[in-house]
Amino acid sequence: MTRCLDCGSDRIADQCPACGLTSAAAELVVRRRIVKRTAFFLVGIIVFVAASQIFPALELDSIQIFGGVVFFLSLALGYWIDYRARKHQEIEALKRIYFGMIPVPWIFAGLLFLNGKLDNSRPVRVPATVVGKVATGAFPRSRRLIVTSWRYGRPFEHIAVDQNDFDRFQKGDDIIVQAQKGAVGIPWVYGVFRQ
Ligand SMILES: [Zn+2]
Structure with a gap:
């Protein structure tokens, strides 16, 4: 059959x-x-x-x-x-x-x-220190700042940034990361700022 x-x-x-x-x-x-x-x-x-x-x-x-x-x-x-x-x-x-x-x-x-x-949660502003930078390719948003983590049990976070922020911040800088909780619970990053 x-x-x-x-x-x-x-x-x-x-x-x-x-x-x-x-x-x-x-x-x-x-x-x-x-x-x-x-x-x-x-x-x-x-x-x-x-x-x-x-x-x-x-x-x-x-x-x-x-x-x-x-x-x-x-x-x-x-x-x-x-x-x-x-x-x-x-x-x-x-x-x-x-x-x-x-x-x-x-x-x-x-x-x-x-x-x-649809995220209307209150922004979470956390201090972090830049410990490294990686650029993996020519794609937009392929630049990452490696920063100290504010979450339990994690040493670092890889934050997606644009070229401007990537150039602006250097290893050792203290920055503020504005994170959002996400409407369906996927945390995301609004932006990074100088302290
Ligand atoms: Zn058939």
């Missing part, structure tokens, strides 16, 4: 009784659908990266690493499904997982944006 590549119905003849596609047509249709949804997924990743920088989370680095892992796993899965579809192998379960992943970057982008946008 095989399943229709497109709609997943059990199929006894070459033509699917549910959607009417032959196995060759179903392969074309399903591969086109995968390409379309992958494009939607890729746009979602771009929106996610942009949204994560508008109200930069305190854990921005971890969030972006997690986003990167989701990105590569999803693309690998998409590629694998396409490969199996070409060989007319069973793809129904993989297809459901993959199509389930497609809106994930959009959901995370919306969550991070609303977390900052």
Whole structure:
């Protein structure tokens, strides 16, 4: 017993009784659908990266690493499904997982944006000392000030800053970090100031 590549119905003849596609047509249709949804997924990743920088989370680095892992796993899965579809192998379960992943970057982008946008918690202003600086690339918001942490059990925080703040502060400077609690509980950084 095989399943229709497109709609997943059990199929006894070459033509699917549910959607009417032959196995060759179903392969074309399903591969086109995968390409379309992958494009939607890729746009979602771009929106996610942009949204994560508008109200930069305190854990921005971890969030972006997690986003990167989701990105590569999803693309690998998409590629694998396409490969199996070409060989007319069973793809129904993989297809459901993959199509389930497609809106994930959009959901995370919306969550991070609303977390900052709807945040009306009182700002928390904390003193910190700059202990280092890192610039990981040419992307905006890839500059980090490494500062002493005000949170329990953490030695340092990596604060996303713009080029201006990155140049302005040096190792050893005492600064004020304005943090916000976040509307959905993801702490983010409003800005850094001189004491
Ligand atoms: Zn079908």
